[in-house]
Amino acid sequence: MILIFVLGYLAIALEHPLKVDKAAPALLISTLLWVIYILGAEKILSLGYSSTWNEFALHLSAGMTKENTHHFIVEKELLHHLGKISEILFFLLGAMTIVEIVDQHHGFKVITDKIHTTQKVKLLWILSFLTFFMSAVLDNLTTTIVMVALLRKLVADKQTRWFFASMIVLAANAGGAWSPIGDVTTIMLWIGGQVTTVQIITRLILPSLVCVTVPLIILSITMKGQVKRPSVEEADHENSSKGVQQLILALGVGGLLFVPVFKTATHLPPYLGMLFSLAILWIVTEIVHRNHDHDIKDKLRPSAIFRKIDTPTVLFFLGILLAVASLQSAGHLSLLAQKLDSGLGNIFLIDIAIGFLSSIVDNVPLVAGAMGMYPIASPEMIQVAADPGYLSAFVQDGLFWEFLAYTAGTGGSMLIIGSAAGVAAMGLEKIDFIWYLKKISWLAMIGYLAGAGVYYLQSLILH
Numbered sequence: 001m002i003l004i005f006v007l008g009y010l011a012i013a014l015e016h017p018l019k020v021d022k023a024a025p026a027l028l029i030s031t032l033l034w035v036i037y038i039l040g041a042e043k044i045l046s047l048g049y050s051s052t053w054n055e056f057a058l059h060l061s062a063g064m065t066k067e068n069t070h071h072f073i074v075e076k077e078l079l080h081h082l083g084k085i086s087e088i089l090f091f092l093l094g095a096m097t098i099v100e101i102v103d104q105h106h107g108f109k110v111i112t113d114k115i116h117t118t119q120k121v122k123l124l125w126i127l128s129f130l131t132f133f134m135s136a137v138l139d140n141l142t143t144t145i146v147m148v149a150l151l152r153k154l155v156a157d158k159q160t161r162w163f164f165a166s167m168i169v170l171a172a173n174a175g176g177a178w179s180p181i182g183d184v185t186t187i188m189l190w191i192g193g194q195v196t197t198v199q200i201i202t203r204l205i206l207p208s209l210v211c212v213t214v215p216l217i218i219l220s221i222t223m224k225g226q227v228k229r230p231s232v233e234e235a236d237h238e239n240s241s242k243g244v245q246q247l248i249l250a251l252g253v254g255g256l257l258f259v260p261v262f263k264t265a266t267h268l269p270p271y272l273g274m275l276f277s278l279a280i281l282w283i284v285t286e287i288v289h290r291n292h293d294h295d296i297k298d299k300l301r302p303s304a305i306f307r308k309i310d311t312p313t314v315l316f317f318l319g320i321l322l323a324v325a326s327l328q329s330a331g332h333l334s335l336l337a338q339k340l341d342s343g344l345g346n347i348f349l350i351d352i353a354i355g356f357l358s359s360i361v362d363n364v365p366l367v368a369g370a371m372g373m374y375p376i377a378s379p380e381m382i383q384v385a386a387d388p389g390y391l392s393a394f395v396q397d398g399l400f401w402e403f404l405a406y407t408a409g410t411g412g413s414m415l416i417i418g419s420a421a422g423v424a425a426m427g428l429e430k431i432d433f434i435w436y437l438k439k440i441s442w443l444a445m446i447g448y449l450a451g452a453g454v455y456y457l458q459s460l461i462l463h
Contacts, residue, residue, distance in 0.1 A: 313427025
């Protein structure tokens with residue numbers, strides 16, 4: 001299973017030389033991994049590394065049989081993971097459609113008209129900090145989709161736009177790490193009770209800020225020149241008046257901002273809030289264009305805009321997340337977590353290693369694995385522990401959980417497919433994996449380690 005995952009990963013990385021869309025190998029390896037898993041289920045599960053199987057087996061009277069293992073994999077694990085992945089996919093589809101509706105109505109022109117600078121460095125700082133704070137309020141995936149759409153109106157050259165889009169990914173991941181609603185992993189830790197709102201914000205905002213600022217300082221020295229803005233035909237704006245542009249922009253951004261409010265108020269998954277916002281925008285758009293001629297309707301109605309959504313990116317998401325889910329279900333990630341714990345034995349080193357791993361494997365199962373391995377330590381547990389100093393890092397708002405939120409959130413920036421934000425930017429802008437590896441990965445790693453260093457120094461002062 002690991003061999004197939006690695007070979008598939010290489011095919012994704014070499015998408016441009018192979019001239020095969022990355023969605024194809026992602027879907028292929030996801031299917032093959034589940035096939036191998038179910039064919040070798042009894043041997044794999046008998047090793048005891050699958051925590052979900054161990055829990056499932058406690059309620060079985062007949063023990064491990066072919067029927068039981070097939071029921072566990074197909075009816076329990078595959079459906080469970082598909083449900084979780086579908087939440088991300090529907091969220092992504094909703095966000096991409098809302099952004100595309102705003103874009104087709106030239107709503108972003110309201111914002112881009114206020115950004116007058118064409119100086120590369122200045123524009124990079126403006127967009128990066130805008131992304132950093134937006135992703136803390138929305139989330140890193142939605143913010144990336146919005147900012148990449150905005151970027152297309154500001155930068156014409158493809159290579160320059162790749163640089164800017166990559167920095168948006170870095171800024172979105174860093175911005176999401178210090179907010180309880182900014183990233184899937186911080187949401188998991190927040191809901192799980194490992195971290196609290198005020199503590200995660202106050203302890204991680206400085207390391208996260210350093211994480212994005214250090215690469216910006218380096219690029220400020222090396223990047224020169226002006227950006228060339230894309231030429232826009234005036235005729236393109238005739239279909240939507242200034243008032244319609246502002247209305248659609250307000251509804252689109254308001255709908256995206258409503259999603260975390262919806263989640264907090266209802267405790268329902270965020271994708272339902274996103275679909276609700278899309279439905280409102282859809283209805284308003286249909287009403288606005290009900291009296292227009294067919295040409296305008298065909299161009300601006302959401303039913304037409306859906307055809308512009310990048311389906312291969314969505315299928316790539318499905319493939320890569322299903323592939324990682326098979327490794328999680330079979331116990332590979334639990335085994336990895338145990339090896340890290342026994343091999344490193346230091347909370348800072350374990351978290352830093354998880355950060356590096358999250359650039360290769362999705363950070364959600366990695367954090368889920370860590371949450372499963374380490375229970376939240378209570379005062380009673382610390383009193384009877386052989387090493388109370390080590391165990392105190394696992395209390396609520398302890399060093400391990402805070403640092404895990406930072407490393408898992410920002411470590412994914414080191415590879416373009418290491419985070420949901422990176423995958424979205426890769427799909428939207430067709431960023432080459434190898435190009436990102438050469439041009440951006442080292443910057444992301446320096447920023448990641450600089451922020452980690454700041455957190456370590458901060459912990460020595462505060463704890």
